[in-house]
Every structure is written in structure tokens, then in C-alpha cells.
Amino acid sequence: MNYIYIFTGLGVVSLFLGLLEKEKLIKYLTGFVLLISLGIIFTLDEKGSYFNQMLLADDLVNPMLKVLLFLGLCHFILFYNTGEEFKLPTAEYTALFCFILVGAIVVTLEFNLVMLFLGIEIISIGLYIIAAGNIQDEKSREASLKYFLMGSFSTGIFLLGITFIYGVTGSFLLSDIKTVSSGIPEGSSPLLLLGTLLILSGLAFKASAVPFHFWTPDVYQGSPTHVTAFMATLVKASVLFAFIRLFNQAFLVTSQTWQNSLWLIIALTVTLGNVTALYQTSFKRMLAYSSIAHAGYMLMGVLVPEDPSYKSILFYALSYSLASLTLFGIYFLLEKKGKADALESFRGLAKQNPELAVLAAISLSSMIGLPPAAGFFAKLNIFTQAFINGYTLLVAIALITSLIGAFYYLRVIGLMFKMDNSVEKIHVGLPFRLIVWVQVILLIVFGIFPALIQ
């Protein structure tokens, strides 16, 4: 709860500092506040419900908040001087960054459909805007407009779902919805079913699961790289956290209905995401399809009962986001060197920049799920949980598709270590190097000691 105050305040303060043109101060202040709040959240375990149970912080979601703030800090430092390169107005960009972070925190803590809606709207509107950050590029404009139009449509569908649920249960509170709907025999209230499915579609759009994924490749490719990195990691993780809270706290009783739909969504998502990624030549598009596939794997965690599913989704979201942030960061360096958005840009990276190539290779192998990196245990957790709960066919599909997925990640690794054509030496700043190393070391540490995260 305090973090909502802190980051809203920080956003407003940075707007005022922008008025005084203290751009350096804004950056240092934001980094400092992020660091301090990360320190606070690791020392103080704040619990309780706020404002008539609008938000609820408990042992299950507190670790998720830590992950979100940590990702926020990593993202901020990795891309901290992007503003100058894109000639972005620093104050406004920082304010939007803070507000989106507020939205992500709200979405993670939500215990009320109204809060979920508001949080998702704050995130989405902020993203529509910063997606247009590279406005002289037609692709960026297209990405922003496309995301805006499709996003507002999906918000409408989501809102319709909320009204139907409210019509049946008479409450926005997740626990009330659960109590009322458990008194209704399965399938006897079509309005409840329809409401649940509409909410499912709305959230699946935000998490870019398959029948609702059409915006993802275009938006991820068109947006400036730091925005794409933001969407693919922090925002995606927070939407999945919202997913799991909503479906575990509110809709357990109507389970059969949404579980079947979710089953189908997951099967389609992992298959289509991985198979389509094979055919991409653009690096950002490839990562977009890979993020679709990873959303599918994370959604598998929603199917299983409460306690293990929180942990496995948390672990997966963290390992995926760390790997993803590292890759986007390294790609961003290449982009600054004027390299085109293509897999071929990575050809021969290892010759002059062995450090970057090794870091990227570890991140990619974490995404595949190879043992030394955290991605292995993340996938193992999710698949084991789903298998124990009787989703054998789904686990089989997920295993086969992650094997398919290994091809396109390995192709990038192969390209990087080809010595025929080299990428010139890239200068890496100290903060960037520090964060990238921290991320990769965390990936390996969590891969060797997965118990640390429990």
C-alpha cells in the first residue's frame, strides 16, 4: 500500500522537477527511491487489507511485490539514459514509468474487481503512450495506435464481464464472489459463466495469450526497445499475478468452465507462440512470440490450486523476466550501434564482445530451460504441478513445444559464436554492466538453489 503512495508521489514530484528542468536530479531521485523502497520491502513485511478490503497484502503476494520492484529497478538502471537518445522528455517519461508501476502494484494486490479494472487501465494507458515514444518512426506510431484501439476494445469486454459478475453476486469483492457463487450449482447460472469467460478473455488479451495475441508482435516490434522490455517483463508479470489472484480467490467454484477454456488457451498459446517464433527474422518479433509462449507456460500455474501455483508462477515470472531484460538490454546496445532489428545482427558478437555474448547465451539457455539456469526449475515446477493435478496431455504439449522453442533460441546462440563476421567492440557503461551481471548471476543462483525463492 505504501508503495502506491510513494510512486504516485514520485511521479508528481518528477513532473514538478521537470518544470525546473532538473533532469539529472529526476533520474537520481527515481533510482534512489526505487532502491530505498526495495530495501524497505525486504526488511518490512507489511501485511493486511486496506480501505474495506480493496487491496490485500498477504504472504502470497508480498514476494510478488518484491519481484515487481526489483524488476522496476533493473529496468530503470539498464535504460536510464535512453531518454537522451530518443530525445524523450525525462520528467514526463519518469512520471509515466512511476504511474505504470503504481498500476502494476495495484493489480498485484487487488482484492476487488474495481481495483483490478483501475490498475489495468492505469498500466494500459501509460503503455499506449510510451509505445509512441519513437514518434518519428511510423512503426512506433502504428504500435501505439494498434495497442490503443485493441486494448480499449478488450477493456470494454473485460468491463462487461465485471458487470455480469456483479449482477449475479452483488459484490465486487473477490471473497464475496466466491461465497455467493459457491451457492450456485455449476452451469445453472449462464450469466456467471459468461461473466467469467469475458473476464478471462479480457485478461488473456493483456497477458497476450493466443486467440487474443494479434497485437503482440506488431506492438513489441514497433515500440522503442526499452518500452518493449518493460511490457514483456514487469507488466506481463503483474498481469499474470492478477490472473492468479482473481482466479484462485474468486472463481474456484465455477472451475470446470474456465479451466476448460484456459486449458484450450494454454495449449494454443504454447504451440502457436513457439512455432511462429521459429519463422521470425526480426529479433524483437522473435522475443514477442517467445513472450507469448512463456505467458502460456505461466498460465499453466493458474490451473493448479492455490499455494504451489503462486510460488511456481512467481519463480517462472522472475526467471523469464530476468533473462528477457538481459536480452533486451544487449539488443539495445546493438541497436545503438545502428544494427538492424534482425537475428543476423547478433552474428559474430562473441568475437569482440565475449562478455556480452556469454551473458546473452546464459539468458537464452534460461529461456530454453537448460539446467544450470533458473529457467529449468521454473519450467520443472510448473510442469510438475500441472502433472500432479492431472493435466497430462497439457504437460505433454508444453514439453514438445518447449523443445521446438529451443531451436530458435539456439539459433541466436549459434549466430553469436560464429567467428566469420564480427560486431565491433561495444562500450558498456558501468551501471549497465553491473545490472546485467546481477541479473545473470541471479539466474544461475536461482537455478542452482531454487529453494531460495520459496
Next chain:
Amino acid sequence: MIEIAFFSLSILAVIFAILVITAKNPVHSVLFLVMTFFSIAGHFVLLNAQFIAVVHVIVYAGAIMVLFLFVIMLMNLNKESEPAKPLWLKLSGVITSGLLLLVLTAVFRKTVDKTAHVLPNPDIGLVKNLGMTLFNDFLLPFELSAVLFLTAMVGAVFIGKVKAGN
């Protein structure tokens, strides 16, 4: 009496809504939308929610529609021509929205509630009660919507500045 009002308002709302999407001229379309909003505001009055009715008229029919008209006139969109869309696009649109209509109708037919409900407080929609609810039970969402609007406002400045910078 109330039933007559309800049905005439409903029929008007549906007719105007159909006219909104069939009108060729965007300005006419916007004006029909204003009429639709007025008939929906009438529904709110029938539900004893005067505040929402008034806000609906002021905000939607007033402010937003005036903005719409300004945009259409400034961008000179009041031409009667519209680029033709491919047939498959129209067909898929008809099929998907038809399916949604089918599902919605089926759902509402099954959930018709014939029992009369008595509200615990019939004046729930009046300004005083609404304010009490808004500032007691829903204080946090009310305040957070300020963050939402601030985001949108900062966004407008952001896009304006990015454009000016290049």
C-alpha cells in the same frame, strides 16, 4: 405509466443507436449518438439515479460530443465517402458479432428474474447516498482514478513534447 416511458425510451435508444452506425455523414452520426445518450439518461432517471443521469448528459452528451464534433470538423471528415472494406472482413465481423448476440440473448433469456426486488434503500441513486458510498466504501478507487487521469494528461504532454522535439 412507467412502462410506457421505459418502452418508448428503449425504442428510441435502439433506433438512434442503429442510425449512428448507418448514417453516412459523421456529423449526423455524432448527433444521433447525442440522442442515444439522452434516451439512456432517461433510463437512469427511471431507476431513480438522477445524479448519474445528469452527469451522463453533461459529460457524454455535452463535453465528449462537442469534442467529437470539433475533431470531425477540424479534420474535415464530413465527407460521405468511406473506403470500401473487403468482403471477408465484413463477413467475419457479421459472424463474430452475430455469435456474441446469440450468446448474450440466450444468457439473458435464461436469467430473466421474475421476482420483484425491493431495494433496501430506494434513494440509493441520489447524490447524497452516492457521495457517502463514494467517499466511504470506494474512497481508494476514487482517488486512484485521479492517477489514471493524470496518466492520460501527462501522456498528452509527453506525445506533444516528443513531437515538438523532432
